[in-house]
Amino acid sequence: MKSEISIKINDKFKAEYAKGYPLVVKEALENPEVLKSEGSILKLVDKQGRFLAKGYYGLQNKGYGWVLTREENDIVDQGFIERKLATAIGRRKPFFSDSETTAFRVFNGEGDGFGGLIIDYYDGFYLISWYSEGVYTFKDQVIAALQNVADCKGIYQKKRFDTKGQYIEEDDFVTGERGEFPMIVKENGVNFAVYLNDGAMTGIFLDQRDVRNAIKQKYAKGKTVLNTFSYTGAFSVAAALGGAVKTTSVDLAKRSSSKTIEQFSVNGIDFETQDILVMDVFNYFKYAKRKELKFDVVILDPPSFARSKKYTFSTSKDYTNLMKEAIAITEKNGVIVASTNSASFGMKKFKGFIDKAFKELGGKYSIVEEFTLPSDFRVQKEFKEGDYLKVLFVKLG
Structure with a gap:
């Protein structure tokens, strides 16, 4: 007790x-x-x-x-956690029955009534993310509860708090059957290779599902697409499958190249017909200007904070300048997909960054579409910070 x-x-x-x-x-x-x-x-x-x-x-x-x-007589035990999990899983029933999407969020922290605890579903396997030592003390109860309310092939975990060298598991495996990696999951019919046993990231950010689908369905056909801070190239894959004539993926991390090649390959796309560059995004902007390159669609999804040898990037301070760099290499009537996952400001302030960039350059624009978190990333209306994702499709005038 x-x-x-x-x-x-x-x-x-x-x-x-x-x-x-x-x-x-x-x-x-x-x-x-x-x-x-x-x-x-x-x-x-x-x-x-x-x-x-x-x-x-x-x-x-x-x-x-x-x-x-808010019930004084509630006891926070395994039964309490089971009820929370069962309710959350019930809310995701449409996802479980969709054969075209086999990776999604099952439990979204405070949005589902237990802050600090995140559970994602990957084609029969569950990945639990613990965000503090405090929530990790509930580990045994959470795992037992999850096994009671869900049909789990296997369970993996990520500790997203400072463990100070403690609690080191061999490969994040917890219980059940071990997965075979890469595991191929589907998202709106698109294949993605994921790893539940390889460090902090799995290979795909599930919160951008609706944005990737919009790019594939409405914005990519016949277009040239630049994907900056591309990570494993998920936006590039969506664009290529949507009929883009060429995608260019740019990321500073060396692993991004092999990971992006893998994502193209599991979708039957010849990666050699696409450009995949390991390069500082800010240096790429300079290169593109020098070579007079322009793109029909530019995707900007930077981390909230990033540091390279020459540059430090903070969303709240530097997004306007990043947007100006993107505008300079976007075709007239082209689209910039401006995205941020920073919880430190809201959509209104984010739109202000975009507006300032165009005003400083004397350009015109319209916002043609906007996205926040998808429905499986349930948020609590009393906690606006929980709805962290902000994505704007900005069309140049």
């Missing part, structure tokens, strides 16, 4: 928790000194000792833990 700690919430935040805010933030706590061991159950009370909510203590970059229930 986990120990339970009463934590006092100041008057400023009391109303927020009453409304359903799920993140336990430092500024809300009157007595943070009582927090000792991560994974402890937190009983949130107001200054008069009246019950507000119950959660757990787990340090994340976002805060000190998460609210799990």
Whole structure:
């Protein structure tokens, strides 16, 4: 049985928790000194000792833990977790019955009622991501609960918190049957090679599913496509299958080249007909300008923060300049797919970055389409930061 700690919430935040805010933030706590061991159950009370909510203590970059229930008599045990998982899986029924998409999110942290815990589905296998030492203390209960409510071929895990050298598993395998990698999953009929046993990343970002499909269905046919910060080339594959005449994928990571070749190959595309460059994106922009290269579609999906030998990139500071670089090598009436996964600002501010870039260059544009997270990435309306993905299809005037 986990120990339970009463934590006092100041008057400023009391109303927020009453409304359903799920993140336990430092500024809300009157007595943070009582927090000792991560994974402890937190009983949130107001200054008069009246019950507000119950959660757990787990340090994340976002805060000190998460609210799990507003019922004082709820016990956070395996049965509690099973109910949360069963509800989440029930919400994804349409995905489970779609043979054209075999990889998606099953449990999205606080959006499904348990912050810090993410579970993704890959063609019968489940991948659990733990975002704090606190949530990791629930490991045995979560795994047992998942096996009780889902038909699991096998379970893998990723620890996305600083383990300080502890908890090192051989290959992230937890239980069940071991997968054969690369595992080929489908997304709207497109094949992707994924690895559940090879470091932090699997080979595909599931949150961009709808964006890739839009590129394939509506924007790629007969076009030249530049995919910057291309990672494993998933956008390039979608564009090629959508009829792009040529794709160019640019990423600084050396592994990106072999990974992109693999993604083209599992879709029967001759990678030698595409350009795959291991190069700093900012150097590529200079090269493209020098060679007077222009593209019909340019995809900008940078990490929130990136550092190379010459450049440091931060979305909140540098996206306008990145957009200006992209505008310079986009054909008239071309489209820039501007994307960010930064949770530190909303769509309105992101649109402001785009607008500023065009104003500074004296150009015209229209936003023809916009996307946020797909439906399997369930978000809680009281926690707007959870809806982190912002994608704009920007057409040059």
